[in-house]
Amino acid sequence: MDALTTPLPKNWEIKTFRDISTINQGLQIPISQRLKAPTEHAKFYITIQALNNRKEFExxxxxxxxxxxxxxxxxxxxxGNTGMVITNIEGVFHNNFFKINFDRTLINKDFLVYFLSLEQTQKTILRKAGTSTIPDLNHNDFYSLSIPLPPLNEQIAIANILSDVDHYLYSLDALILKKESVKKALSFELLSQRKRLRGFNQAWQRVRLGTYKYRRGSFPQPYGNPQWYSDNGMPFVQVYDVGENFKLTQKTKQKISKIAQPMSVFVPKNSxxxxxxxxxxxxxxxxxxCYCDRTILIFDNNTLNDVNKYFFVLSLFTKFEEEKRKADGSIIKTITKQTLKDFEIPLPPLNEQIAIANILSALDNEIISLKNKKRQFENIKKALNHDLMSAKIRVLKK
Structure with a gap:
């Protein structure tokens, strides 16, 4: 890690985790001995699955x-997911975890958490864990990790700065969730006509999707043929490239080669x-x-002249969410061409479509702006963590 190759201040030390800590693994509990509900003396079982799911606790x-x-x-x-750092949680921990026991008179807990979360530390941990299907970090490899250790008061100062950035990120998360909740509720009210915008009182139509012309995308087979792809090709849209906020991801996972393009379907911007x-x-x-895969349905732009496209997208999304709620397990497992044709969406006059689209699009833009700001501050935190841990930035007087 380059933090250790940078000349450190004289009052900093380089220690290994063997010098500063001991570790112990958790407990593998048979499924038959796990309780599904808490009792007076039982403790939450900390597993990776429980932390990821946060619904089914044992x-x-x-x-x-x-x-x-x-x-x-x-x-x-x-x-498994080696190197994930967990704190501020109570319970009995699974065998997949190490508990790190350290001298709290010499080391600040939050400083240690930030060091372990540092990008360079994570890379070192993953390298030591190996490249097998299931990476596994053994005790000796963990103990061999090095850490630059400033005096305790400087550790606390470093941790406080990074904690302030974290709190700002938490506040952005809360604001994003709030805006998304407002948008979801307002979208439902406007598209269901429970709420009408002032000045609009004309009747809405219900329009079958079969009214519009559409087709599926295409791609030459087999998918694994390397000649169909090129780093210099055009964006090739598959299911995982359809992202949030009714947009494609910034970059598609694959690009389609010039050879394959005539066997796919070209889709112009704003489709x-x-x-x-x-x-x-x-x-x-x-x-x-872009070009689209056969897993994608493309609406013909020439048949959407009488609709606001953003409103149309909102209506489609709302319709599919409605169908998901009806489906077993809230998942639409398959959809036929005929079923799709018979789907109906509500359609107000064009001027009302535009008014609704403008309101919800403005909320979308606010959410996108907040998410961009969050990404920006995550990068700031990453760089700041590195510079503080390597003493490139000092927070106390030298």
Missing amino acids: YIKTYNESVVCHKDDILMTRT VIITLQGTIGRVALTQYD
Whole structure:
């Protein structure tokens, strides 16, 4: 890690984790001994699945104190998703975790968490864990990790600065969630006519999707043929390239070669598309020219002259969300051409479509702006963490 190759201040030390800590693994509990509901003395069972899912929790009644994690402890995954750092959680931890026991009179907990989360530290951990299908960090490899250690008061100052950035990121997250909730509620009210904009009182029509002309995309087979792809080719849109806020991802995962382009379907910028396989019902208004896979349905722009495209996208999305709620497990597993033709969407006069689209599009732009700001500050935090840990930036007087 380059933080250790930079000349450090005289009052900083370079230690290994063997010097400053001990670790112990958690407990592998048989499924038959896991409780599905909490009891008086049972503790939450900390597993990667529970942390990722946050819905299906399990509890353990019989345990040793060495495998109990308290809120001020630090856990780190040693296998699978190796290097994930967990703190501020209570329970009995799974065998996939190390608990890091350290001298709190010499080391600040938050400083240690930020160091372990540092990009360079994470890369070192993953390298030591190996490149097998399931990376596994053993005790000796963990203990061999090095850490630059400033005096305790400087550790605290560094941690406080990074914590301030984290709190700002949390506030951005909360604001994004609030804006998304407002948009979702307002979108439902406007598209269901529960709320009408002032000055609009004309009747809405219900229009079958079969009214509009559309076709599926295409791609030559087999998919694995390398000649169909080129780094210098055009964007090739597949299901996973249809992103959030009714837009394509900034860059498609694949680019289609000139050889394959005549066997696919060209889609100009500002076209309405919808996914028909995999995750069915993702909708986008394309923001660049592209070619589309057979898993994508493309609406003919010439048949959408009487609609506002953004409003049309909103209506499509709302219709598919409605169908998901009706479906088993809230997932549309398949959709036929005839079913799609019979789908109906509400359509007000064009001027009302435009008014609704402008309001919801403005909210979308606010959300996009906030997400961009969040990404910007995540990058600032990453750079700041590196510079503070390597003493390129000092927070106390030298």
